[in-house]
Amino acid sequence: MAAHPWDELGPDHFLAQGSLKWTTHKDATPAFVAEMDFPVADVIVEALRDSVTAQRFGYLPEHLAQTLSTTVQGFLEQEFGWQVPESRIYPVADVLVAYDAVLQELVAPGAPIIVPTPAYMPFLSLTPLRGHPVVEVPFLQDGNRWVFDLERIEKEFLAGAGMMILCNPHNPLGLVHTQQELLAVAEVVDRVGGLVFSDEIHSPLVFDGHHIPYASLNDQTKNHSVTAISASKAWNLAGLKCAQLIVTSDDHHQALLPKKFLITHGASTPGVEASIAAYRDGGPWLAEAKNYIRHNSALATTRLQAAFGESSFTPPQGTYIGWLDLRDVNPGHYESVADFLLHEARVALTDGAKCGVAGRGHVRIILATTTPILDGLLTSLIAATSREKKH
Numbered sequence: 001m002a003a004h005p006w007d008e009l010g011p012d013h014f015l016a017q018g019s020l021k022w023t024t025h026k027d028a029t030p031a032f033v034a035e036m037d038f039p040v041a042d043v044i045v046e047a048l049r050d051s052v053t054a055q056r057f058g059y060l061p062e063h064l065a066q067t068l069s070t071t072v073q074g075f076l077e078q079e080f081g082w083q084v085p086e087s088r089i090y091p092v093a094d095v096l097v098a099y100d101a102v103l104q105e106l107v108a109p110g111a112p113i114i115v116p117t118p119a120y121m122p123f124l125s126l127t128p129l130r131g132h133p134v135v136e137v138p139f140l141q142d143g144n145r146w147v148f149d150l151e152r153i154e155k156e157f158l159a160g161a162g163m164m165i166l167c168n169p170h171n172p173l174g175l176v177h178t179q180q181e182l183l184a185v186a187e188v189v190d191r192v193g194g195l196v197f198s199d200e201i202h203s204p205l206v207f208d209g210h211h212i213p214y215a216s217l218n219d220q221t222k223n224h225s226v227t228a229i230s231a232s233k234a235w236n237l238a239g240l241k242c243a244q245l246i247v248t249s250d251d252h253h254q255a256l257l258p259k260k261f262l263i264t265h266g267a268s269t270p271g272v273e274a275s276i277a278a279y280r281d282g283g284p285w286l287a288e289a290k291n292y293i294r295h296n297s298a299l300a301t302t303r304l305q306a307a308f309g310e311s312s313f314t315p316p317q318g319t320y321i322g323w324l325d326l327r328d329v330n331p332g333h334y335e336s337v338a339d340f341l342l343h344e345a346r347v348a349l350t351d352g353a354k355c356g357v358a359g360r361g362h363v364r365i366i367l368a369t370t371t372p373i374l375d376g377l378l379t380s381l382i383a384a385t386s387r388e389k390k391h
Ligand SMILES: Cc1ncc(COP(=O)(O)O)c(C=O)c1O
Pocket: 034, 093, 094, 095, 096, 097, 120, 167, 171, 199, 201, 202, 230, 232, 238, 243
């Protein structure tokens, strides 16, 4: 790829900006939290500038909540051919708030939650805080494709599990589930009368295949799932606190209505304005960001496969998250390979064990940084591990 202006942004710029990503480990290159190191889209900056000029910092006004619903409705229809009534698009602070609300309002107290693993870390750590045990169901390998363990999922539902988490596109495996894979899940969930929390936060970030909203598949999935989406990953707005809970089932809508004020209360006014701009006018910026990420992903794939073997790393089909198998690397006296890399390579990655037992010996790498920073990170990682290979 020809040089891109984003290539010029270096660590000093990001340190001065002071994000969580760049201030947590001051002397290590960070790639552990799902934040992008790209300048935010101009259309979003303009929307926020308007909001600052008008000092619109009060509670979310009804007209903005309404515009968000209309805009999200248009986005879902245009991008995924999915028609959702505006009244079923609830503004919420973030996807974890949406998850928490679903857990508390739609799942029987104490019922276990099925989490296909490796998984986005908070699903494992937060779920027990609400009194729901987590049942980790590791993905199975079918050739070089990760697939759901449907038998085990069915068994856990029959044993009393209250809900399953579906993360599509999948963090951290980068999977974009096919229609056939989703229908197979739906068949099981329908048979056992289960519930699905479909986390589609990464849905605008698909590189290979196309995103199919789970609830859009058929009447069964519409009625046995709730969906969460947000502009926060694709347009890098996580701190602005705005996501959307999409409640497609009439029964779920009725059950949530008494608590709707509480559930939607945290969506911030500037966050809603930024999200409207992102969904409505953020397409060209997103296309550029995806191109840039695609190039980074190819670079990581070439370098990591050369260093650790072909099966160690597959480019994500969706998300900007890479999943690297380093089970052949001896972490020595460090407690994990991620800890080893933090100290010996000065790169900060997520320890795969935080994504579940199935993730031990793996690391999660955020690819949405500048190409020179990613290249430097890969060089340090490969150099440190080549000194410590088990075989
Ligand atoms: C799959 C997934 N779900 C949820 C979240 C958290 O989203 P939010 O900040 O909206 O709670 C993330 C953040 O990286 C994520 O990757």
